[in-house]
Amino acid sequence: MTENWKPDRTLLSVPIYKSLADQIADAILDGRVADRTRMTPQRQLAEELKISVQTVSRAYEELSRRNLLSGEAGRGTFVKRPQADRGPPFTLERVPDLIDLSILKPVCEELHMERMATALSRLAAGVPLRVVHAFRPESATSRYRAAALTWLKTCGVETSPYNVCLTNGATPALAVALLTVAPPGSLVATEVFGHHSLKPLASYMGIGIVGLDVDDEGLVPDGLERACVDGKLRALFMQPTVINPVSTMLSEDRRRRIAAIVEKHDLLVIENDPLGPLISDRPPPFFAYAPTRTFYVTSLTKIVMPGLRIGYLVAPQRFVATATNRHLVTNWMATPLLEELATGWIEDGTALSLVDWQRQALRSRHRIFQSKLGKVPHSTHPQSLHAWIPTPEGFTDAGFAAHARSLGVAVATASSFLANDRLPYPAIRVSLGSVSEEALGLGLDTIASVLQAPPEAPLPA
Structure with a gap:
């Protein structure tokens, strides 16, 4: 496994395959076995521990199920240390003056406050x-x-x-x-x-x-x-x-x-x-x-x-x-x-009327988006709450997001939505409904400027 760590046969207990898997998992998670370490071949480990090859095979299968090992055809089995949980794509805290295009929200205006106030007043009259x-x-x-x-x-x-x-x-x-x-x-x-x-x-x-x-x-x-x-x-x-x-x-x-x-x-x-x-x-x-x-x-x-x-x-x-x-x-x-x-x-009928209102509001937001970023590669839908923008060559999605944030605009990164460990290409998601139309226009102008800039974030002051 490594020169510094090998499973201890004296610590194995029934069921042996699970006990072995737990030992290896603990060693991976606490760093005693490094990421990308090539695992000892199953037959060799079985001989070293004086257990059956089938038991080692079941232990490796259990570790693969836990997403701690991955097999590579013709090369062997390798440690796959879990990445830290990716945080949500959006900004959790409210930051003054930040144009937050990271969180996916519908357009919400005074009309929504009025509808809610009316509904609560009606309920208060007869709960x-x-x-x-x-x-x-x-x-x-x-x-x-x-x-x-x-x-x-x-x-x-x-x-x-x-x-x-x-x-x-x-x-x-x-x-x-x-x-x-x-x-x-x-x-x-x-x-x-x-x-x-x-x-x-x-x-x-x-x-x-x-x-x-x-x-x-x-x-x-x-x-x-x-x-x-x-x-x-x-x-x-x-x-x-x-x-x-x-x-x-x-x-x-x-x-x-x-x-x-x-x-x-x-x-x-x-x-x-x-x-x-x-x-x-x-x-x-x-x-x-x-x-x-x-x-x-x-x-x-x-x-x-x-x-x-x-x-x-x-x-x-x-x-x-x-x-x-x-x-x-x-x-x-x-x-x-x-x-x-x-x-x-x-x-x-209030619910459907608000859906119709949302559709009209999004039409206006998409016009703003097309006027600012319509010429850059992107994907969206006329009634979508967001747009997806692949970042230019040389940018990582995290680097692009950090650069934009340093200029006062938050966006979501493609990595936040990734199901696999390998990103097919870097991109950002831009919410169109989370801020006012004026703030959206300013935020999209900032994104346009970053898209045209060299892929280098400014140094901290």
């Missing part, structure tokens, strides 16, 4: 008992579920009220879905540029992530097919409709092809679709092509109002009980006050 006394999850009344079905229908999803789980936004719904489809030790595939919280969430659950190729349209079906060859893949996590970092939208033909692959290889699917009805030219959601295999997630947060953290998880019939149990132990129930607000807005 329903179910909001005050709600304590058990079954207090999600039939009225709330009926509103959820109405909203899901605008997203293109037809389902039963018993298949819907009401959640505090999309993030808890995605966590519940992942807990349901992928037990510890399994593998889940996703786009190489995917959801920023998926990889750390999966690592906490002991789930491996496989990044799949994407092109100008999104997920490449042939890449998914290749990933299924060894039969180890359990599920596919996908963002097929504009919300993905590259802002692509899968065609109906591609959705059908992926659905066929999913069926052929007996995969489950998590579809994250928080933009729902905002995207007017969208095909039917992937759920429509594989309803018995797809966990569909949407919410009101990204398209109605940021503070309205209510989401809906639709589970296939055979997984309803499992998903419900996972939601109980992780979230218990959605917040009744927010359920009441969301339901009222769905019923009286």
Whole structure:
């Protein structure tokens, strides 16, 4: 293994393969075995420890499952020390005078304050008992579920009220879905540029992530097919409709092809679709092509109002009980006050009117973007909340982001969304709805100036 460290046979215990794997894992994580160290061949280590080759093989497999080893054809097995968790792509703290284009938010103006104030005033005049006394999850009344079905229908999803789980936004719904489809030790595939919280969430659950190729349209079906060859893949996590970092939208033909692959290889699917009805030219959601295999997630947060953290998880019939149990132990129930607000807005049309308003507001934001950066290589959609910009040759995405921040503008880096360990190319994601139109124009001017500058960040003063 190394001259300074080898596994100690006297410390092995039953089951031996796991005990051996734990010893090696501890040595990797505390630095006694360096990253990229070539592991001792299995037969040699078995002889040294006086155990079977099969036991060593199982230990190495366990370490690979923990993402601590990687095999390279013709070369052997190497240590793969885990990288520190990538932080979120956005800036967590509020920084005075910083134009924050890193966080993905819808456009939010005085109109939204007025709508919320009106809704709260109406509730204050007659607070329903179910909001005050709600304590058990079954207090999600039939009225709330009926509103959820109405909203899901605008997203293109037809389902039963018993298949819907009401959640505090999309993030808890995605966590519940992942807990349901992928037990510890399994593998889940996703786009190489995917959801920023998926990889750390999966690592906490002991789930491996496989990044799949994407092109100008999104997920490449042939890449998914290749990933299924060894039969180890359990599920596919996908963002097929504009919300993905590259802002692509899968065609109906591609959705059908992926659905066929999913069926052929007996995969489950998590579809994250928080933009729902905002995207007017969208095909039917992937759920429509594989309803018995797809966990569909949407919410009101990204398209109605940021503070309205209510989401809906639709589970296939055979997984309803499992998903419900996972939601109980992780979230218990959605917040009744927010359920009441969301339901009222769905019923009286406020929610859809705010979606229409958002669509118009984004049209103006995209005009600003095109006037400032339309000539540089980028990908976006007319109703997307963001744009994706590959950085010029010589820049790293982190270097570009640091340079922009030193000039007062925050952007998200491609590395924050990376499912694999290797970045296909450096890029940045620019949010179009997180600041005022004036600040957006100034921020995009700064980004334009960095794109034209040599790839060298200024020295600190």
